[in-house]
Amino acid sequence: METLRIQARFIVASPQEIHHPGQLVIRGGTIIEVTPKTHLPADVELTHHALLPGLVNCHTHLEFSDLASPLPAGGSFPEWIGAVVGRRRELSRLQTVKQGIEHTQATLARGLEEVFSSGTNVVGDIVSMPWQPSWLPAAPAVLPTPFATPRQLPALVPLVSVLGEELPAELLQLHLGGQRAAHVVAFPELIGLDTERLNATCQWAQQLLQAPAPAGVEQLGVSPHAPYSLTLAPVLEFLNRLPRSVPRAMHVAESLDELEWLAHGSGPFRDAFERLGVPLDAERPQIEHCIDLLSGSDRALLIHGNYLTSHNIDQIASSGGTTTVVYCPRTHLHFGHRPYPLKQLLKAGVPVVLGTDSRASTPDLDMLAELRALREQHPWLSPETALAMVTSTAARALGLERIHGTLAVGKRAAIAVASISETCSKATLLESLLSGPS
CATH class of the missing domain: 3.20.20.140 (Metal-dependent hydrolases)
Structure with missing residues (x-):
């Protein structure tokens, strides 16, 4: 079973645990690693986004x-x-x-x-x-995984309706290896x-x-x-x-x-x-x-x-x-x-x-x-x-705390993706998300 490694500017594993930057590794729709380490090459790079629990x-x-x-x-x-x-x-x-x-x-x-x-x-x-x-x-189509390269990401927008530099909404859902519902x-x-x-x-x-x-x-x-x-x-x-x-x-x-x-x-x-x-x-x-x-x-x-x-x-x-x-x-x-x-x-x-x-x-x-x-x-x-x-x-x-609510090893890869401003820092991330556009 193949894995998908996503690197994002921020990964909000929980309200108390934020990685800046960080990587999330998924296999078969399940999270197998959440880490602040970014030395391994990522399949997907989201330089202007934060990943949060769905x-x-x-x-x-x-x-x-x-x-x-x-x-x-x-x-x-x-x-x-x-x-x-x-x-x-x-x-x-x-x-x-x-x-x-x-x-x-x-x-x-x-x-x-x-x-x-x-x-x-x-x-x-x-x-x-x-x-x-x-x-x-009925269950929607399963998303294709893994994404081969970051450059292929825009082509998947019609399927996942979430990724890319211009999001159709501020906060959208990404089910990796799962159902779009x-x-x-x-x-x-x-x-x-x-x-x-x-x-x-x-x-x-x-x-x-x-x-x-x-x-x-x-x-x-x-x-x-x-x-x-x-x-x-x-x-x-x-x-x-x-x-x-x-x-x-x-x-x-x-x-x-x-x-x-x-x-x-x-x-x-x-x-x-x-x-x-x-x-x-x-x-x-x-x-x-x-x-x-x-x-x-x-x-x-x-x-x-x-x-x-x-x-x-x-x-x-x-x-x-x-x-x-x-x-x-x-x-x-x-x-x-x-x-x-x-x-x-x-x-x-x-x-x-x-x-x-x-x-x-x-x-x-x-x-x-x-x-x-x-x-x-x-x-x-x-x-x-x-x-x-x-x-x-x-x-x-x-x-449902065993499978939802945080981004942690063993939980479902059900992830919300938020676009982040250039000036956003780890200290201001959550406040920025909850305050809305300036």
Whole structure:
């Protein structure tokens, strides 16, 4: 099996380990060496670029990747949810089942291409019934390796869409000896305030978990949607039958409207449920119950957490790192939420990672844009911590730290390539990447 030796101006093996310059050696799609030594001739020389671990987007809904712009958020949160659900129902009404599946397949392919083309290697995707792994796009062509000489690199641009002096985007993905597509960690969504629908989603999720490991899916978890959209007791009964190794993800403390409904049974959610004929005496799980539910898994994602209290944060911290909070900075801005409790979470030792959420609440699925929004809202945050939130910490949150998250021997050669200015130094590299063009 032949090897490929790449020399770059910078190799960001991890947020704490940067080689300037450095070489990365790959064999069969796996990293076999990362070194600051450059005395051996390289097959590829990238004198104006940095290599980074492929980014990890811990939360999105790829099924909305066909939206050209976010849905307006000027009204209440339930009104926005209604617009999302209404759009899904309208598409279903206008299409046959076959057309609906084909539309979803095309949308998933578009979303995966978008995340891949902006430097993302792994995406945590909330999927809704009747999603099937076969709906994901077929594996793209394997990249040719090794590259014979650096001069041949421009000819490969149509295949890898990343290299050369002029990148079509600031941060693009290079899979060496692998597939040109982001890998998916899929979370089938458990949802329904009526028993019939909730049981149906649980049965669908169970079938997916029991099936042979599907191609293109790194891992399968489950996602009890949110405390306002399900009945807790049957969900707990279902989850308690699953091994702790099955990851969980749940939208929690996302809006003030949610908190008002859970605490008092009033507000916009009550109005929405009255219009829909939902029984108003149904159980209302509290935030503490949701945190307990997530702690029943070895890997859990608490999504958003915009309105977590200090008590909630302490409860999450007591999980010992098994529950990670997913922050979506641009979605947070889209809804005009109060300042995010990032400093409190990190001080308590709670792992925090980033997600884009879906195109229903953000303009694109670009994790670099998400990182820059993070730094704009929290300028005190170090670039090392910020980068870890989309690489090493994020891979650990999804249970993939053995193969993703850093550039290290034995891990997959899934690499993001960033163009670097002439004046960039080792000391300023991460800050330059996260600050954006001057």
